Amino acid sequence: MTSFDLVLPCYNPIPGWATNLLASVTRLREALPEAEPHIILVNDGSAQGVSAANIEELRRALPQFTYVDYALNQGKGHALRTGVQHCKHPLCLFTDIDFPYEETSMAQLFRVLAAGQTDVAAGIRDSNYYSHVPPARVAISRTLRFLTKQLLHLPVSDTQCGLKGFNDAGKALFLSSQTKRYLFDLEFLYMSARQPGLRVQPVEVRLKEGVVFSKMPLGVLSSEGYSLLKILLRG
Template sequence: MPNSLPASAFALVLPCYKPPKGWAANILTSLDRLQALLPADVSVHLYLINDGSVGLAEADLALLRAHLPQFTYLHYPVNHGKGYALRTGVTQVQEELCLFTDIDFPYEEASVAAVFETLRTGRADVAVGTRDESYYAHVPQARVLISKTLRRSTRLLLGLAVSDTQCGLKGFNQRGRAVFLHGQIDRYLFDLEFIFLASRPAAGLRVEPVAVRLKPGVIFSRMSPKILLAESGSFLKILLTRFT
């Protein structure tokens, strides 16, 4: 049986690029709701990574600093992508357990708590949020097509046990962290690369799916053809790696 990890602070890493209005206040509200679901001796250390956003309001950062006793802010001038931002943040994490999600905190706080609990109790080295069919009722049709096509391709060509690699809520312990930091993809398919690397027998990691739910009213960004073209090349690189 896996051993439970000691409860203390865990890291929550949020990449930030052109955040929506009211994003800082939304983070505080979401963290308050999350804290109420956690064991009393567990706290959250927020790592915010500014991925090249210009003009991020100092008032928003001041709000977070004033209300969060554990808060780390990192920034750099040029946008590199979500994968790059998260690896930048994860390199600074001191906590044993680390979770990441998106700047708008799109998943229910109970889902975030479930991912954390899967790691805290030692049931997995990598906890992967997975979405059911109800998720697609709130998603633009173009993104539904992209997501389902990728899930089928992942299952058929890569043979991963967790086909929903693109859910924006995941977590890992120190063993999973080491694999995460070996990633090379900076944008959309960094999640797929991570799950692929974590699932390889040589990694020796336990990868566990965790059912999660999206909050109502989440607004999805448009997926540009340019990004799709670039990421098709990333997918091919991952596929070729499987046979090397």
């Protein structure tokens, strides 16, 4: 059976997250019987929510499991790069710890990579996504899509979908990215579009029913605006 790496960043997760993770992995196995995930959980300096009992539960239940933690919160981009450094297999996927996208979508994205059709598979959210998020996040998402298309000319306009995957070529490029927080996806796809010979393919994915996204604080918006400016200037 083929194995692949699945990296999950974790920061102050809600109660029940470990049980949900195991249930999601079970559904993923059912949707993808030909492959076994190696779960890489990265605790990005959580102040609460992650206990020794949680980690022991996961170690007992998962045949392939790696746990990485550090004391100071660094941001999702940093957490994912840290997790990818612990990958053991040629193909890697990453998503959020609450598995917000349907497991069948994760399986589809894996199969595109496994078939050798691309080096980077980037999830793109269908139109139903916007009914699950606050108006402010809708505006941010649509603005980023506009900027991505008009200024960056990327092959994927939906850069912020939290489900992506890559092979070894994409992995090497991902590890060379620098953005620590939310816009790491945009930076990675911006770099991918400028890497000669690197193939990037969008894959439509579906959000699970009942998933609700939180509001984004103004402080985060300002800092990510600065990150966007740095990415544009670097190009």
